[in-house]
Amino acid sequence: MTQTARLPEERPPPGRRAALRSRRWLLWVALLLLVGALLGALMFLAAAYEEGRDQADLERDTEALASDIRSALFRNVQTLQSLHSVAPTPDSWFAGAAEVLQRHREMVRLEWRDPSRRLISARDSGYVGDLFGSMSRAQSLVQMRQACDTAQRLSGPAFSPSYFWPMGDGTGFELMDMCLPVARAGQSSGFLVVTYSLPAVLAELTDRERLRGRSLAFAEPDGTRLAVHGTIVDQRRLQRASSLLDLPGHTLMLRLEGPRNVGSGFLGLFPNLLSAVVGTLSLALLAVLILLGRDMRKRQQVEHELAGALAFRQAMENSLITGLRARDMQGRITYVNPAFCQMVGYPADQLLGHDAPFPWWPTELAEEYGQRQAVRLAGQVLPREGYESVFQRSDGTRFPVLVIEAPLLDAQGVQTGFMGAILDLTEQRRVEELNRASQERLQATARLATVGEMASLLSHELNQPLAAISSYATGSLNLLQDPGPLPQGDIRQAMQRIAEQADRAGRVIKSVADFVRRRQQVREPVGPGDLIEAISPLLSLQAKKLNIALQVRIAPACPAVVCDRTMVEQVLLNLARNGMQAMPLGEPPLASGQRVLSIDVGPMVRPPVEAGARDWVEFAVTDHGQGLSEEVEQKLFTPFFTTKSEGMGLGLSLCRTVIEQHGGTLAHEPALPRGTVFRFRLPVA
Numbered sequence: 001m002t003q004t005a006r007l008p009e010e011r012p013p014p015g016r017r018a019a020l021r022s023r024r025w026l027l028w029v030a031l032l033l034l035v036g037a038l039l040g041a042l043m044f045l046a047a048a049y050e051e052g053r054d055q056a057d058l059e060r061d062t063e064a065l066a067s068d069i070r071s072a073l074f075r076n077v078q079t080l081q082s083l084h085s086v087a088p089t090p091d092s093w094f095a096g097a098a099e100v101l102q103r104h105r106e107m108v109r110l111e112w113r114d115p116s117r118r119l120i121s122a123r124d125s126g127y128v129g130d131l132f133g134s135m136s137r138a139q140s141l142v143q144m145r146q147a148c149d150t151a152q153r154l155s156g157p158a159f160s161p162s163y164f165w166p167m168g169d170g171t172g173f174e175l176m177d178m179c180l181p182v183a184r185a186g187q188s189s190g191f192l193v194v195t196y197s198l199p200a201v202l203a204e205l206t207d208r209e210r211l212r213g214r215s216l217a218f219a220e221p222d223g224t225r226l227a228v229h230g231t232i233v234d235q236r237r238l239q240r241a242s243s244l245l246d247l248p249g250h251t252l253m254l255r256l257e258g259p260r261n262v263g264s265g266f267l268g269l270f271p272n273l274l275s276a277v278v279g280t281l282s283l284a285l286l287a288v289l290i291l292l293g294r295d296m297r298k299r300q301q302v303e304h305e306l307a308g309a310l311a312f313r314q315a316m317e318n319s320l321i322t323g324l325r326a327r328d329m330q331g332r333i334t335y336v337n338p339a340f341c342q343m344v345g346y347p348a349d350q351l352l353g354h355d356a357p358f359p360w361w362p363t364e365l366a367e368e369y370g371q372r373q374a375v376r377l378a379g380q381v382l383p384r385e386g387y388e389s390v391f392q393r394s395d396g397t398r399f400p401v402l403v404i405e406a407p408l409l410d411a412q413g414v415q416t417g418f419m420g421a422i423l424d425l426t427e428q429r430r431v432e433e434l435n436r437a438s439q440e441r442l443q444a445t446a447r448l449a450t451v452g453e454m455a456s457l458l459s460h461e462l463n464q465p466l467a468a469i470s471s472y473a474t475g476s477l478n479l480l481q482d483p484g485p486l487p488q489g490d491i492r493q494a495m496q497r498i499a500e501q502a503d504r505a506g507r508v509i510k511s512v513a514d515f516v517r518r519r520q521q522v523r524e525p526v527g528p529g530d531l532i533e534a535i536s537p538l539l540s541l542q543a544k545k546l547n548i549a550l551q552v553r554i555a556p557a558c559p560a561v562v563c564d565r566t567m568v569e570q571v572l573l574n575l576a577r578n579g580m581q582a583m584p585l586g587e588p589p590l591a592s593g594q595r596v597l598s599i600d601v602g603p604m605v606r607p608p609v610e611a612g613a614r615d616w617v618e619f620a621v622t623d624h625g626q627g628l629s630e631e632v633e634q635k636l637f638t639p640f641f642t643t644k645s646e647g648m649g650l651g652l653s654l655c656r657t658v659i660e661q662h663g664g665t666l667a668h669e670p671a672l673p674r675g676t677v678f679r680f681r682l683p684v685a
């Protein structure tokens with residue numbers, strides 16, 4: 001069978017379904033892992049980026065702090081040189097030194113030494129306690145000398161290495177000496193030695209803003225911290241940066257530590273804002289993925305249901321025996337079902353997209369069909385009950401069809417074409433033909449039955465003319481044998497009678513022959529008189545045998561009727577014969593003394609409400625026999641029902657069929673004073 005649309009895929013077997021499901025799960029797991037890895041990588045990169053940025057900030061700040069300290073130390077050099085701008089006396093120097101120490105907390109001691117490093121005057125800072133209480137200044141002279149040697153060599157300020165100076169209470173701090181050669185009028189006036197406290201240098205010479213939340217330290221190259229300023233609460237996550245503080249005579253390492261930037265701390269998971277944003281976006285992506293997955297599952301389910309519905313529709317279409325065909329507004333074929341393909345004998349792919357003239361149009365009718373289609377497409381008036389047509393199969397054979405077309409509407413209710421259902425009428429026509437043939441055979445049988453009956457009447461009736469012919473012939477012979485002159489007149493008369501009787505016999509035989517002969521059904525206008533005239537010899541035969549008077553009354557100017565003459569004659573004959581047989585010889589006659597069968601014909605009086613309806617002529621056959629018993633009346637029209645020994649029981653059923661085929665009705669009612677009237681009507685010509 002031709003497939004007109006692709007069948008939905010068959011449901012896979014259970015094993016394959018399970019494999020498909022586990023593959024889908026694997027895909028999901030892989031996707032989730034991938035998204036997780038992406039999320040991790042993004043967070044790691046974001047954290048690394050931010051950490052790098054913080055580190056760079058820290059390093060920049062360390063450089064800036066180192067340069068701050070160096071420039072402050074060099075500014076101090078100028079301040080100190082001002083002490084010697086005018087030739088100081090030890091006393092005046094002492095007062096100046098006090099003032100300097102007052103302003104510079106980072107300095108713990110100022111000394112004025114002569115060119116051979118001997119102390120001329122010295123002043124301690126008031127901010128630190130008794131510095132040389134527990135250990136004498138002599139303990140650090142090595143560093144001072146080293147610095148002054150360098151200073152002399154450089155002719156400028158020089159710094160000594162730092163050294164730890166213990167305090168009496170068990171604490172202590174790191175100190176560093178700076179030696180500055182002082183000269184006046186080109187003459188060296190000795191050295192100015194400043195002792196710096198390293199913790200104070202860190203505290204006093206740096207920018208407080210830069211140090212907020214951080215800790216700054218001078219450190220040894222091995223990491224040992226010499227002096228620290230500032231503390232950090234959380235020691236776990238620290239960032240470090242170092243910078244060298246290059247001073248004449250000594251180099252110090254400056255180290256800045258700061259806490260790592262722990263952003264807003266989203267549950268501590270995200271180290272910074274960027275990571276938080278990336279994380280949130282990734283979570284959103286994951287949520288979207290999950291929603292998408294759910295949507296996909298729903299879609300799959302709907303698709304599955306749709307496939308089921310489609311398969312059902314397909315199965316329905318395939319099992320239909322009615323041909324289905326859809327056409328678009330231009331008359332092109334857009335769909336055909338297997339039944340239609342089978343009907344016309346063409347595969348679907350040859351029909352789809354085909355335009356008029358279609359391959360199933362018989363060649364000689366193609367033009368007529370084309371016009372019909374054009375009218376239908378233009379007017380769009382489609383008869384609901386459909387129309388009959390003839391199609392041609394691919395092998396050239398023709399077959400009758402019933403086509404029912406309806407507009408094809410889309411989901412919006414807009415017409416997109418025409419849907420046609422095509423019924424093959426071949427079988428129906430065959431059954432109709434069979435029916436007609438059997439009907440005809442039935443009629444023939446009934447006629448033959450009548451003829452059988454007539455045969456006995458014929459023999460009786462033919463006896464008369466034959467006997468007459470025989471006696472006329474004998475008389476004539478006798479006359480011819482007589483000697484003497486020929487009585488020509490008598491002989492001619494006898495011959496004439498012979499001819500008349502032979503003619504009469506011939507007519508009787510012919511009327512029977514006419515009646516029996518099968519004829520094609522032809523409707524023609526016939527006068528009621530002619531109908532009765534045709535059967536009158538047969539009627540008279542029977543009437544004479546039964547000694548019944550025949551009374552025929554035809555209304556004056558009665559119109560002709562349209563009918564199949566032979567069949568209506570048969571009906572009249574049947575009804576008249578039944579009537580006569582209902583009045584057997586022994587029956588008591590009517591008051592008139594004569595048994596009468598009457599046939600009345602006249603136009604029907606039409607009631608005014610039926611204006612416009614057709615006109616009819618009514619025939620009534622009335623007998624005055626025994627009438628119909630209730631039992632007989634019930635079975636009257638049942639084929640083969642008869643009360644007569646020689647009857648066939650087909651007469652009345654045949655009569656009714658014939659009259660109904662003419663559009664009339666056969667009815668009966670009791671006659672007055674007794675007997676039965678059978679009436680039927682035929683359309684006026």
Ligand code: ADP
Nearest residue numbers: 578579582627642643644647648649650651652
């Ligand atoms: P048949 O004449 O061969 O019996 P019909 O079909 O003509 O077959 O009639 C069936 C039966 O109806 C008859 O046998 C008869 O009993 C009854 N019948 C028909 N016409 C009349 C009539 N005019 N009066 C009484 N009985 C009748």
